[in-house]
Amino acid sequence: MGQTIAEKIIADHAGLPTVVPGQIVNVPVDMAMANELSAALSIKELNSWGVDKVFDPRKICLVPDHFTPNKDLNAAAIATTVRAFAQKHDVRWYFEVGRGGIEHAVLPEEGVILPGQIMVGGDSHTCTAGALNCLATGVGSTDIACAWATGEVWLKVPTSAALEYTGKLRPHVYGKDLILYTLGDLGTPGATYMSIEYFGDVFDNLPLADRFTMANMAIEAGGKCGIFRFDEKTKDFVEATPRFIAERPAYHTFAPDADAAYAVSRKYDVTHIEPQVACPFSPDNVKPVSEIEDIKIDQVVIGCCTNGRLEDLQRAAEILRGRQVEKHVRAIIIPGSQRIARIAHETGLSNIFIDAGCVFSTSTCGPCIGGHMGVLDADEVCVSTTNRNFRGRMGHLTSEVYLANTAVAAASAIMGRIGSPDEL
Amino acid sequence: MILKGRVYRVGDNINTDVIMPGRWCHLTDEAELAKHCMEDHDRDFLQKIKPGDIIVADENFGCGSSREVAPLSIKAAGIGAIVARTYARIFYRNCINIGLPIFESPACAAATGPDDGLSIDVFGGKIINHTRGGEFAFAPFPEFMKTIMDKGGLQGWVMERLGR
Numbered sequence: 001m002g003q004t005i006a007e008k009i010i011a012d013h014a015g016l017p018t019v020v021p022g023q024i025v026n027v028p029v030d031m032a033m034a035n036e037l038s039a040a041l042s043i044k045e046l047n048s049w050g051v052d053k054v055f056d057p058r059k060i061c062l063v064p065d066h067f068t069p070n071k072d073l074n075a076a077a078i079a080t081t082v083r084a085f086a087q088k089h090d091v092r093w094y095f096e097v098g099r100g101g102i103e104h105a106v107l108p109e110e111g112v113i114l115p116g117q118i119m120v121g122g123d124s125h126t127c128t129a130g131a132l133n134c135l136a137t138g139v140g141s142t143d144i145a146c147a148w149a150t151g152e153v154w155l156k157v158p159t160s161a162a163l164e165y166t167g168k169l170r171p172h173v174y175g176k177d178l179i180l181y182t183l184g185d186l187g188t189p190g191a192t193y194m195s196i197e198y199f200g201d202v203f204d205n206l207p208l209a210d211r212f213t214m215a216n217m218a219i220e221a222g223g224k225c226g227i228f229r230f231d232e233k234t235k236d237f238v239e240a241t242p243r244f245i246a247e248r249p250a251y252h253t254f255a256p257d258a259d260a261a262y263a264v265s266r267k268y269d270v271t272h273i274e275p276q277v278a279c280p281f282s283p284d285n286v287k288p289v290s291e292i293e294d295i296k297i298d299q300v301v302i303g304c305c306t307n308g309r310l311e312d313l314q315r316a317a318e319i320l321r322g323r324q325v326e327k328h329v330r331a332i333i334i335p336g337s338q339r340i341a342r343i344a345h346e347t348g349l350s351n352i353f354i355d356a357g358c359v360f361s362t363s364t365c366g367p368c369i370g371g372h373m374g375v376l377d378a379d380e381v382c383v384s385t386t387n388r389n390f391r392g393r394m395g396h397l398t399s400e401v402y403l404a405n406t407a408v409a410a411a412s413a414i415m416g417r418i419g420s421p422d423e424l
Numbered sequence: 425m426i427l428k429g430r431v432y433r434v435g436d437n438i439n440t441d442v443i444m445p446g447r448w449c450h451l452t453d454e455a456e457l458a459k460h461c462m463e464d465h466d467r468d469f470l471q472k473i474k475p476g477d478i479i480v481a482d483e484n485f486g487c488g489s490s491r492e493v494a495p496l497s498i499k500a501a502g503i504g505a506i507v508a509r510t511y512a513r514i515f516y517r518n519c520i521n522i523g524l525p526i527f528e529s530p531a532c533a534a535a536t537g538p539d540d541g542l543s544i545d546v547f548g549g550k551i552i553n554h555t556r557g558g559e560f561a562f563a564p565f566p567e568f569m570k571t572i573m574d575k576g577g578l579q580g581w582v583m584e585r586l587g588r
Contacts, residue, residue: 024568037449041492044452049579051586067450074450124490124514140492140518142578150585154568188437189484193513222487222512282437369446369489388488390441392464 002257004160005227006195009135009254013118021159021263029059030117030134031093032147035103035365036064038122040078041141043085046149054089055151061093061112062086063103066365071372098338101363104128104216104305105336111241115230116252120144120153125305125387127218131211132238133230133253135195138219158195158224159263161186162256165200167271172421174315175210176307176385176405178202178268179217180276184286185266192222194263197256199229202270208237209309216306217387220283229255275420277383278403281391289408289420298380300331300413301367301394302406307385308336308363310343312406317352319410319421325357326416332359332367332374358413370395383412425546427525429476429504433538438465438481439488440515444497457493458500475502478544480536482508486515492522499524505544507551507562509533520569523577527551532560 003011003018011019013027034042039062046052054060062082067075079097086094093112100106104125107113115133119126122144129136139153147153165178183190196218203211211228218226228234230253238244238251275289302316313335325331333353335341341363344350350360367374368386376382376395382402384394389401402418411421442464444457451457462469479485479498485508486494495518498506505525519526527544532551536542540555544562551560565573572581 022566024566038490038492040450041452041496045579049582051582078450122490122492124488126490138490138514140490140495140514140521142492142521143517146521146578146582149582152585154572156566188487189510189512192484192510219488219514222484224513369441369449371446371449388439388441390439390488392445393441397464 001261002259004195004256004260004262005197005254006135006158006160006225009116009118010155010157012252019157021157023157024154025157026152026154027118028151029120029147029153031059031061031113031119032144033061033063033103033107033119033126034122034144035066036068036078036082037066038141038144039082039085042122042145042148043081045142045145051149054148057090058092059151060091060148061107062091063095063100063106064097065102065363066369067371068097068364069362071366101335101337102305102308102365105308105340108132108212109241109337109339111238111243114249114251115234115238116254120147124219125216127223127226128212128216128305130215130218130225130227131208133228133234135225135227137225158193160195160197161191161264162262163196163198164267165202165270166267167202167269169202169270170274172275172407173270173273174405175206175213177273177276178270179214180278180286180403181273182268183217183220183278183284186221188220188222188282188284190221191264194223196221196223196226198226203228207311208233209311212309213306217283220387275405275408277408277418278389280389280400280402283388283403289418292418295381295418297329297383297412297417299374299376299382300329300409301334301374301382301384301386302331302409303334303336304365304368304386305336306387307406308334308340310340312385313340313344313349316406316410317349319407319424320356320358320414321352323356323414325413329413329416330359330374331357331413332361334361335363337363367394369393383409383418385409427505427544427546429478429542430474431480431536431538431540431542432473432477433536434465434479434481436483437487438485440486440491440494441488443494444491449491449493451493454496454500457497461497461501470501473501473503476504478542479503479506480508480533481506482533483510485511487512490514492518495519495522495524507532520572521578523573527562529560529562532562535560
């Protein structure tokens, strides 16, 4: 029996010729990452275990991004704890505020994670990095503490889902719409414990940004990871990262066998898919944008780890150029990283947003988790390009979040209601 | 080992955001976490439960964010065990790792209502509903997970790996 991409990566790390779904193996990790919130708990656990040495400071990554720049004294205290830990252990991949951005944008972009590797991250959206043909999976703080102490993690070999996308995309339809459409089809528990593996010629005509968006939301279907095939686009991306240029590290790529066993298989003809919107209070409560009735909005968030890459911002800017955000709507733009923010400034993108009446924020997870930089009041409605719209996710329990791509979010900001760029 | 308790019943897709809202995710102290457990699912949760109570859920319990403060708060609030039809995988891992007893039993979930009295025979592999009657098997744990659970969580296993 042939093997899926996830099975091959796990077998490779476990030193076994093959693995089968359900098998539990202990594997060395290439990177163990945490944000300041998950790290705080991991550090507390390491201390309580009496572990004062990490297995390898070159394979640890810390990105304070959730409540940073520090939103209050509690957040400040946590950031201090994490910073002190990074200093004490000489953690190589510590991205201070102003040096990195949002973990899931920063790691691939800097070359911290490479194809064929296994990364665990103390954040459920760690799966984003699977766009680079690696196995990246979210875990809790105890698992991260274990990985920092021993360099290893236990993994149950997942079953896999093969999702294939073919056909020609309609205007303003992007990776976000494909993954929302898929969530509508599979449902939020539809791929629980699975490795979601994405295939199809659609990705030949989309930038890597869309692969990151789709891998990012694998967890929204319950996936352990989301993985793309390696191709020339992946190679170009990886080999242009600062770390790769400096060190030329070797990496391995993995493709599934022709007879690999997939527990779930779907083929999507994208030709008829229009921009999608996930309505409250679940990412699988999806409708085409044309079927959304007249819903007035108070806030728009564009960017973050799901849709904060350069191409995402460019698509929003194209819609906003020369137009104005509706008078009573707040539009908040959040680039995924400092690197992306810099290009946005250099190319005039940020000025398009500012001229349209948007806030151009620094990178942070703040609004997405109801932390800061855009917390919703009672009964407020937000169109967001983030990944979750659970009850109370972005603030007040009675607030509502609709998930969409960056072009739809930009068009909605202009109209003051949920709508498509075609209506402008 | 027998775990006995009264049922606090929830439905499908209870996500970790409602178990432990983002506004409390800076907390690491267990007593503080306990105060906010399930806050956005049920404001009166803490008034309704007693130590040892058992959460019974339907599909996909603990979906969404990987925040370990969610299962930690459940454990700290005094919940003795969770029984569900299915779990989200990160939540499931976290429970095993922190030593919060967690059982998968679609049959038990289907036949259990609010305030029922349950007892869970952890080693015997069965759950008994004392209120409505009925005995249900739960999915057996893989050997590796049993090892972790026998050590009270992942800490014991890490100590062994480090030769302590």
